[in-house]
Amino acid sequence: MSSSATGDETVIEILGPVNLFILAAVLNNDICLQSARTLTLARILMIPANLIRELLVEDHDFMKAVVFELASAYRRTVKELKNQKLRSGTERLANWLLREERSQGGEGRLTIPYEKRILAAYLGMTAENLSRGFSALAAHGVNIKGLQIDIVDIGKLTDYARPSPLIDDGEPQLPQT
Incomplete structure (x- = not known):
């Protein structure tokens, strides 16, 4: 996952196989704040955003999995922020x-x-x-x-x-x- 501003680019996260990305943008029906690029040969499954939002309402287990994924992503982001701020x-x-x-x-x-x-x-x-x-x-x-x-x-x-x-x-x- 990467992001750029004024032509500069940075790597925000490196995800392994079987992972989600841009989930927050899908749930908020908002602009995605980063892009993704594969580093190796990969298959990517795109699920329509409206289907994700419908499943959140209809399927309790799916909703729990989404909440868990968002919580994990938040914790990874906080850990990375601490890593960047507290270490050389x-x-x-x-x-x-x-x-x-x-x-x-x-x-x-x-x-x-x-x-x-x-x-x-x-x-x-x-x-x-x-x-x-x-x-x-x-x-x-x-x-x-x-x-x-x-x-x-x-x-x-x-x-x-x-x-x-x-x-x-x-x-x-x-x-x-």
Whole structure:
């Protein structure tokens, strides 16, 4: 998900498979504040907005799922705002590395799953500052070669990053009823 103003563009969120976007705009019958672009081959299902609004009234389980999704999206937005306001660019990068390393198996190696310029925009950095951030993290146990990253001292990186459950923990999944 991205947004632009005056020709500049930023990445607001990177969504994985089976996800929703522009739900708030659909529910409010209003302009969408961001656009979306796929980073890999994808299939996108478009459901007419009027059908979504009708189902909210008619289907209690659907309404609960929509409320849960909106609450989760709000919490992700607040966490990202705190991440941007309370951390330096290099600290944001360090915490992203820790989360991504866990999601890729937790073995101290990871591959950046998209172009570095996209990662930089997502972290609120320029490409140059991202490069400086990687250089700075070498002192905290991070080695980078292209898109491949080795975290040779996860403890040292964690000490530097100081992850917070109020920012870095994931959101719960919708309970099955």
